[in-house]
Amino acid sequence: MEATGGAAGEQLTLAGLPEPVLGGRGRSAARRRTPEGLEPAASLPVARLCIDLPPAHLDRVFEYLVPEQLSAAAVPGTRVKVRFGRQDVDGYVLARTPDAEHDGALQPLRRVVSAEPVLSDAVARLARAVADRYAGTLADVLRLAIPPRHARVESEPAPPGGPATGLPSGPETPSPVHGRLSGEAWLPYRGGPAFLQHLAAGSAPRAVWTALPGPVGARWPDAVAQAVQACLVSGRGALVVVPDARDVAQVCEALDRAEVPACTPDAPGGYVRLAAEDGAAPRYRAFLAALRGRARVVVGTRAAAFAPVADLGLVVCWDDGDDLHAEPRAPYPHVREVVRLRAELEDAAVLLAAHARSVESQALVETGWAREVSADRAVLRARTPRVRALTSVELAREGAAASARLPGEAWRAIREHLAHGPVLVQVPRAGYVPAVACGRCRALARCTACHGPLSLTSADGVPQCGWCGRLATEWRCAECGAGALRSVRVGSERTAEELGRAFPGVPVRSSGARSATGVLASVPATPALVVATTGAEPVCDAGYAAGVLLDAAVASASTSLRGAEDALRRWLAAAALVRPSTDGGVVLLVGDGAPRPTQALVRWDPAGLAARELAERHELALPPSVRVVAVTGGREAVRAVLARLELPPGADVLGPVPVDEGSGVVRSGVASGRGRAAAAPAQGSFEPEVRALVRAPVAAGDALVRTVAASVAVRSARREGGTVRVQVDPSEML
Template identity: 50%
Template sequence: MSSENGASRADGDGGAEAAPPEQLALIRESVRRAKAPRAKPRTWRGAALAKELPVARVLVDKGVLHLDRYFDYAVPEEMDAEAQPGVRVRVRFGAGRHRVREGRREGGGLIDGFLVERRAESDYSGPLAALAQVVSPEPVLSEELLGLARAVADRYAGSLADVLQLAVPPRNARAEQRASPAPLPPPKKPDHGSWTRYEHGGAFLDALASGGAPRAVWNALPGPRWSEELARAVAATLASGRGALVVVPDGRAAARVDAALTALLGPGRHALLTADAGPEKRYAQWLAVRRGSVRAVVGTRAAMFAPVRDLGLVAVWDDGDDSHSEQHAPQPHARDVLLLRAALDKCAFLLGGWSCTVEAAQLVESGWARPLAAGREQVRRTAPLVRTVGDGDLARDEAARAARLPTLAWQAAREGLRHGPVLVQVPRRGYAPRMACDRCRAPARCRHCSGPLQGQDAGVLRCDWCGREEGAWHCPECGGFRLRAQVVGARRTAEELGRAFPAVPVRTSGREHVLDTVPDTPALVVSTPGAEPVAEGGYAAALLLDGWAMLVRPDLRAGEDALRRWIAAGALVRPQSEGGTVVVVAEPTLRPVQALVRWDPVGHAVRELAERAELGFPPVSRMAAVSGPPAAVAEFLATVDLPPDAEVLGPVPLPPPPPGRSRRPGAPPPGEHWERALVRVPPGSGAALATALKTAQAARMARGSGEAVRVRIDPPDIG
């Protein structure tokens, strides 16, 4: 019989809750057998079992919550040497519930798993099924990685198997047969470099180099030096004889840190873990890290679980980027996983970015981390000049009404093109503009399916969902008949700018084709947020168009996210002393716009945190989203044993995904009506909430309930 995770376990991993009587009887029987004289070696179908520790505790690769426990199997004598804790195995696993629980499968299909522990006795008194195969003698699951995966599963109300699918990459036999390089001796302590621009920057590096574990939230100065500064933090940690891990949002950022580390330390001292490397190369580098040949890792989201030896520093860059949020169950966030690693490994923690999230501000507000920022004079010397164009300016601007490019933006672009490239940021990709009422700015919707209306050639309106044309639109909110472009896509903007500046080359960077760099020559670079290429020597100017479109999103993070995207674009512009200018088309009185003008993302995050504390919104509170068909959601909420201080908000209907577009996790399937409820608890009750939701979901799966219910802890959007 398998052992449960919890108070009933007899292996020392449980808590202090009282076990049911039948489990107490089982524990007493296990103790009696342990004290009894050892029996003769057992056999499985005539084959001798291992003489020492003949029981293998296995975690099967089944990501369902009601099977989130270990199963005991017998270890045949011929597998004794290779069946060590941490290796991949294959076992027989079938569908009979009571027989699955007892691990007595004579039939059933083969399933992958990890051997977690070898034991002398099993809690089950009957015969055990034997291990079918040791897939590889390579121990890929260490105790530290198993403990981290369990902590992540508990925090996000998920299964351990699902977390390990994210943490351990698929096996590649050729990569395992390849020998990893010999570890290099620790490098020398690096000098402070550009860290001297920050108050306490040098002291932070000194603490890392001396073996300390400082925790800091780093507000990086604009410009390209952030990757070099991260590399110096890694080098200081390596100099202390410890390992370091850096997680960045995308491959382009990883390549920049990779180049900075290579330039500072030389090749062979770090591994680059990104999806672009391919399965064999990536697994070979992951193995080099696990074997201790490489002590530093730079990578994207999946690298947050990299098994770095003697971990001394975990760092995450731009934690507000959506790419840090895993889309596969249980959907952990890289920032929170690294926070868990910092606590479990007692290592240093560095959260950096040009902007500042509310979660980062909370780490400083609580005293868990210290701020690492530059003085205001240093910020003024490195930041560009920011100018605004508001609604009143647009109404009086003939050029803005005719060409959607305000006069101030047109002048800044013309002046910037005399000295170098000019960046133009637009909120969305594509060509066709979506339309809104010119008077009240309510989105223009199709009368048949409520889809968004887009402006086509010759002034024709067409629905983006059902494709029907609309010839007699009027606003249901205010009765207006005039329309304006709500958001014009990058390609359409590139065409308009090409006509406005006919002698200047226009380049585009977006989802289909993302540019990494552009030369330091006059050109217009039209980009969507997050796809901005780096200009050699910096951009001469940047135009942030349709800024209001990012601010009106019905989401709690709309202002924070808009400011982060604006600052990310502005950080690529030359300093004000070199003529760098940023023009943002948005209402100047709004808080995110004012924060951009002052270049004060930390102050914006602190004020946002104070408001959320008053309203009880995350991250001050912990929150979970429960979504699914209305009847299933109602049944789930009626059966879950929530903490006494939990508050249920909703449920409310979820909008269906647009036809032909990929469905986000937690969104309803096409043609189905779903609802979502939010469950909120105050600080200190987050673990109890996750446990309650996981228990209810596991019981529901065990009963075989048909309709799906999705549970997500800390959903990124609750608007």
């Protein structure tokens, strides 16, 4: 049949049939896939979205049509509402494109929640990299990266001095540094001045820094502030991530001393705090200041690792071995790895710093990814206090008194140094008496209802269960029938009470989360006894005259893979607050601690301990010398996930085995007490969870993570029963 009236090359149609959709995906194709009566955007009518839905099989980009009335507001990075199935869900616009990859009809955007583009391109790429690194989803990572919206803060008028979108980034932004570049805090370290010079020149050095104690102006916050100052001189922004709000305050004070002011509406270009403790409105206001380019420096806690700093030049992670840097929510990223990925994506400098050194940081040094910045032994001896370990061998001459919790030599050292200033006493346990036992047979006292451990909250208090909270008013030992109790572990409150009686007339200050006064930020330089739990030691500007680290055996008795590393890190954090030996400062470690961390503390050699731990990990094929994925859940669910894995060469599977008691489930297969509460929701029964470890060489780590993520996605799509939790490179394996 011959065509009439048609242009050359045009496909003919029969009357009554719709026109065929041509291969091109231009605006006309988008119009034909549009719901009737909806006008698509004249420019870039297709939006590529990340939808905030948890199932793993939905971790992909979805395409939606942009109506013309939403085109101006639906820019990349904005929050939107879309229809997915039978529900309205949140999402982020990742990009706008002229063509769609989907051949069917596109659903339109329902509305733009906010015209503020809260998701920058750099943060979106980082979030995708973190999700791939930890076998997670982009939506889960974005929940960690972007704080909840605060509409009142968004509606605040734009500050003077720049448009609503902020000042231009890069060298054109006014530098907040008004004084000369200072680097005195880095002079005692090998490679320290060179690190600052590279920063000021616009380079991207990578360093692992072992910080030393020192006076005000030479401590770690001052050195971090000077590194930030050098980065600002090069016209770039900086990001500092610390474990808690107290560290945030110290860094901010150091930035003020370095003449890097706080960012205000009238004075942009300085620093902002980004911490959840500040509240929703201040946190979101600081986030917007960084997003709009008004703040060049961000100082914050864990989630600040994703802060949208414009033209990022330096990322600092202080104390990367602290547990607070490990995200407890899926996909469980660690700040150290987020910082490392971000530095590679944005070509920024990295500074991993601490008084101690983690095994992971040591691995980065030994592989050449980062350079070591540390001080010579002569400088170390001049800057650190004298450390003595009062072990049972050291105190053997005292006879039976050597077994006392506070032996005579420690008591005499406290009395002597109280004349020169405050004395710090670190206690690894909080509370009064956190664990008690039978006074006759020494069996651990447990609750008769749930078998949880009993504890005392005061000297005349009634024993109370630590799991169910029930009072044991008429407790009797199940082994021998005796009713007397004795302390097994002594907490900080009981320690403060005993020291108050031993040193009458001396003020005793307690610092801890459970203390009546809470966690103290600082104490004056007047004579006093400061009793603090680990991690809650207040700062004394003049330095403590002495430090006593009690219960070394308890602090280092963990069976954790990083037990020795954690013990040394906590001891060094307290010892770094004591005056140097040239000013009479002394640190006493009381108790028979584990030999390795004890010797490393006496020598003040965290790098040596990290190197030995890493060498053993290589021999035993343990992280970070290998990549490990832990799969935890019901036995059948875990087996189904493992059965679908396509393991890379050199990979193997360990387990599955029942989860240990430390997770709330006993190995015998019968859960009781708190273990039942933990296991029952997961399985619908009292069957305990199991865990399998999938291990692969570092070179095959990415392939291992991909196959685990694919298996979890299949499980999600099939809606398989049970629960499964996947954790890449878990901090705990034993």
